[in-house]
Structure formats: structure tokens, C-alpha cells
Amino acid sequence: MSALIVVGLALLAVVGPGLGVAAAQEMVKVGDLGIVGDGPIYIGVEKGYFKDRGIAVKLEKFPSAATAMAPLSTGEIHVVGGGISPALFNGVARGMPIKIVAARARDIDANSVDVLMIRADLKDDVRRIGDLKGRRIAVNAAGSPLTYMVARMLESDGLTLKDVELVSMPWPDMGTAFANKAIDAGAIVDPFTAQFEDRKVATLLRRASDVVRNPWFEVSVLLYNAEWAKKSPKVAGDFAVAYLRAARELHDAMYGGKNRAEIVDILTRNTRVKDKALYDRMHWGHIDPNGVVGRESIKEQQEWWVRQGTVTRRVDVDDLVDESFVRYAVEQLGPHRGR
Amino acid sequence: MSEPGHRRGLSVETKERLIAIGSPVALLVVWQVMSWLRLLDARFIPSPLTIFEGAVVLIRSGELWTHLSVSLLRLAGGFVLGSIPGIAIGLLMGLSRYVRAALDPLVAATYPVPKIAVLPLIMLYFGLGEASKIVIIAIAVVYLVIINTMVGVLTIDPIYFDVAKSYNAPWGKLFTRVIIPGALPLIFAGLRLSLGVSLIVIVSAEFVAAKAGIGYLIWSSWETLVIENMFVGIIVITVLGVVTTFLLKELERVLIPWRRERA
Numbered sequence: 001m002s003a004l005i006v007v008g009l010a011l012l013a014v015v016g017p018g019l020g021v022a023a024a025q026e027m028v029k030v031g032d033l034g035i036v037g038d039g040p041i042y043i044g045v046e047k048g049y050f051k052d053r054g055i056a057v058k059l060e061k062f063p064s065a066a067t068a069m070a071p072l073s074t075g076e077i078h079v080v081g082g083g084i085s086p087a088l089f090n091g092v093a094r095g096m097p098i099k100i101v102a103a104r105a106r107d108i109d110a111n112s113v114d115v116l117m118i119r120a121d122l123k124d125d126v127r128r129i130g131d132l133k134g135r136r137i138a139v140n141a142a143g144s145p146l147t148y149m150v151a152r153m154l155e156s157d158g159l160t161l162k163d164v165e166l167v168s169m170p171w172p173d174m175g176t177a178f179a180n181k182a183i184d185a186g187a188i189v190d191p192f193t194a195q196f197e198d199r200k201v202a203t204l205l206r207r208a209s210d211v212v213r214n215p216w217f218e219v220s221v222l223l224y225n226a227e228w229a230k231k232s233p234k235v236a237g238d239f240a241v242a243y244l245r246a247a248r249e250l251h252d253a254m255y256g257g258k259n260r261a262e263i264v265d266i267l268t269r270n271t272r273v274k275d276k277a278l279y280d281r282m283h284w285g286h287i288d289p290n291g292v293v294g295r296e297s298i299k300e301q302q303e304w305w306v307r308q309g310t311v312t313r314r315v316d317v318d319d320l321v322d323e324s325f326v327r328y329a330v331e332q333l334g335p336h337r338g339r
Numbered sequence: 340m341s342e343p344g345h346r347r348g349l350s351v352e353t354k355e356r357l358i359a360i361g362s363p364v365a366l367l368v369v370w371q372v373m374s375w376l377r378l379l380d381a382r383f384i385p386s387p388l389t390i391f392e393g394a395v396v397l398i399r400s401g402e403l404w405t406h407l408s409v410s411l412l413r414l415a416g417g418f419v420l421g422s423i424p425g426i427a428i429g430l431l432m433g434l435s436r437y438v439r440a441a442l443d444p445l446v447a448a449t450y451p452v453p454k455i456a457v458l459p460l461i462m463l464y465f466g467l468g469e470a471s472k473i474v475i476i477a478i479a480v481v482y483l484v485i486i487n488t489m490v491g492v493l494t495i496d497p498i499y500f501d502v503a504k505s506y507n508a509p510w511g512k513l514f515t516r517v518i519i520p521g522a523l524p525l526i527f528a529g530l531r532l533s534l535g536v537s538l539i540v541i542v543s544a545e546f547v548a549a550k551a552g553i554g555y556l557i558w559s560s561w562e563t564l565v566i567e568n569m570f571v572g573i574i575v576i577t578v579l580g581v582v583t584t585f586l587l588k589e590l591e592r593v594l595i596p597w598r599r600e601r602a
Contacts, residue, residue, distance in 0.1 A: 143563040
């Protein structure tokens, strides 16, 4: 009997690897937030770019990037798109193996997803940022990159966070809070901006790009688990090639490329924005087609969080950013003349 | 209270107290040693000493007291607001079978709803401020108090009622001499249970809808990965649970002295 098992196992060992293509593919676990920022992942999966590079992507759903930080650092997931947040700086300072490897979402002129909206009935009372003094402003979380955006907006008109009352609530709740007059303003991202305007509960006051310029606001980036990338540099490099290939398609589509309809289809299937018409009205958030990370913005944001006391130990941003993977990807794909 | 017989019992009590203090201390020592031996991942589970350092910083800056006082006010407000009507309704349900018939199905149907699930609705009516947190605690408290008070009244031995009746005791006397003392042990059990539940509810409410409080401290520290502060928050909640339960037990000793004899 045991001899039979041994023979069986030996047979399996010989035949096993040839049983299917999937066995030859490297599994990469990717955090899935269901937002347009994850577009390159969805495009790469649907169009087979990862498969071409011998990678099988396994998507793991997360409600927000903040909740994905711990699983990323323990290696439960290998890759996730994450905001430039105090959690990132504090996590790295505590020794969590995380690297910023490529650009993801950036607020630039005419493509700025992050906005400050005011309650619809305040349109005549709040015409400029300075009019927000003493008012209640909602952000999605205290440690959100949008808190930084709100602060920069306030500073642009002589106010600070101390001059307003900041409250935290998830974006969908802000619609109700506007309707109830529980908040006066809110830091919001597309597609909520368009939805709130449709419901006539809030109206746009400023986009991030109106205020945060030179450098542009680097909102989110692609993060790798550094231990995984070190152990499997080939896979990590191949992942970057497929990611960038798909990111370029997202980039072209957002600026009116011929592939727009196809990409909108993919995004509708995979993100929480299911209404195709919305894609024409909302901003998507700029993605750098060469993956270059906006280091200066990241450095500025870290300094701001340090001044707030939320980040207690500075990390070396130049060390935190590792662009070797996207450089390899650009070598493979050739440079892209995007914006 | 100072009978001579009590002295002997005290030594057992002292032993119990020593064990009660000793076991958490032993846990802390084991935890610290495991941290030193790197058996715990310090990135996620800092050592007790590191947490202590974090606590010192939070205490010195006054931040801890700010969060603690906010949570305490919410707890106290919600507890009072929930327990008083809870006792009243519970007594009515215990005394009148018609009130019981009317309210029991409602209580039974709504009791299992996780209180935090109705927070969005409560915020809709009571706003983002303190009122919504106080109300959600009151709701969590009221059920346990109602149920326990009602059972407290129902389990009073009928013989007490018969005796009161045969002596033609007026209703006021019946209430203060039979019903309240008879139901008090279970009323207190309800209060103690609801205290634990209100700690759970306040922390969860502060997770999602607050800008101060111990729950907010825990959640915002986790979101920004300042993990020492998260543990400080968790430990404060544990201490709060122990202290409030102790205070309630002391109150129980004063109000229901006959109960100790049975224990």
C-alpha cells in the first residue's frame, strides 16, 4: 500500500508541474479598493498584461487604503495603492517593510479628484476659503491625505485648522450630513463630488489643484512589501512592467484617448463607479505614464504631519521611494510622452 | 458591619485581592519578557514598557485626560438616561401582566439589534455632537435594565406579597418594603451588565463618529500606526471597566447589605 503511495507521489511530482499554465505563474496578492486609482490593476488583469509576465494577480478587497497597511507590512498582500498618510510614515519608521515604487494618483490642473465642497445653501455666504472661519468641515479620516489638503486650502487664505471644526466621517455619510446641515463643508473625492452636486446638497468650492501646486499634490502611490520585492525581484519587476503598461492605457483614456470606451467599460465592471455617464463628468486623477513618484510633494506632506505632531519620527523619503522597478518597466516599454 | 466574625473572612478576601492584582501583573511580566526575547512582533505589539512610555507622553500632554473625560461624560450621561427609564419600565412590566404583554414582544424583537447598527439613524436625529453618543449608550443600557428589573420583580417569592396583603399593607409600603428590595439584586445585575455593554458601545461609536474619546484615540492611533497609543487606549478601557464595576459593587454593598450573607 505504502509503495503505491510512493509511486503515486513520484508520478505526481513528475507530471504535476505540467498540469496547467497556472502552476507556472507567480501569485501576487494585490489590495483592491474598488476605486479608479486601482484602474491599472483592473486593466492589467482584464487585458492579460500580468499573465503575459507570468503573474497571477489575486485581488483582496479592502474598504480603505489605511486598513491595508498592516496586511501589506506582514506580507499578507504584496502590493497595494496607498495614500500619502501619517500611517505610511509612522509605519515605515516602526520598521514596517514598505516601499513606494510608482506614482498612482496626483492632483494636477484640470484633473484633480480631491475637492472641498460646501453645503448648497451656503453658496452665497462662503465664496472664498476665508469665509470658512468657525465652520464645520468633514474629512474622511483624521489621518487622511485630505486633512493635509484642507489645511493647505485654509492656509492659502490666512486660516489654519484651528480656525475651523474638523469632523471625521466616511464619504457616503457626508451626503446625509450636508442634507441635515450637520456639516458646512467637506473634503471629498470624485465620484462623490458629482453625486452630491446631482442631489443638490453641496457645491464645489475648490479643487486641490487650485491651491496645492509646485509641487502638485501626490495623493496616492503604489506600495510594495519590501521583503517580498527583495525576495522575488524578478516578479516585482515584471509586476511593475504590467502595471505601467496598464497605467499608460488609463492615462490615455483619461485624456480622451481612443481607448476611452474600452477602459470605462473595465472601470465600470471593477470599481464602485457603475454609472458610465459619470466618467465623463468626474475627474479621474492624473497618473504618471512613466511611474515617476512626486517626491517633493511627499517630503512636504511629511513635514506638515511632523508639524502637527501626528508623525513623530521623520523617515528618509528618498530611501522610502524605490523607483528601480518602474525604471525597469520604462526600459522594457520605452518612455511615454504623456503629460 | 464590624462583627468580630468578619476578621477571619478578611484574610481570605485579602488573599483573593492579592491574586486578583497578581494575575494581571504576571501577565505584564510575561508580555515584557516575550518582547525582550523578540517572540512578539514589536511593530504591532509593543512591549508594556514602550506602551507605558507612550502613556506618559499622553498624560503629560493632557491628551489622555481630554479623551478620558469626554468618554466618561458620555458614559455617565448615557447610563443615567438609560437606567432610570429602564428601571421604571422594568418595574411596570414586572408588576402588570398587561404592560408586560404589550411591551415584551417589542423588547424581545429589538433587543438583539446591535446598538451600533442604529448609530447612523441616531446621528440623523441627534446630530454629530454629544447627544448621539449619549443616546446610543442609553439605548444599550435600557434593555438590560428593563429585562433584569422585570425578572427581578417576577422572581420575588409570592409569599411576601401574601404576607403584605394579609396585613393590609398600603401600596406604597408594598412598593418600598417588598418590590424594590426584592428586585434590587437583579436590578444591580442589570446595571453591571449594562455598564460593560456601554463601554463596548461607546468605544465602537467613538471609532466611527467622534473626534475625541478613548475609542477615537484607539482608532485614530491605529489609522496612523502609532500603535503604542492604541494600546494605551485599550488599557484605559480595561481599567475603566474594572473601576466602574468596583464602584457599582460598593454601591450594591451599601444598598443591599443582606445580599452579602448569601455570597
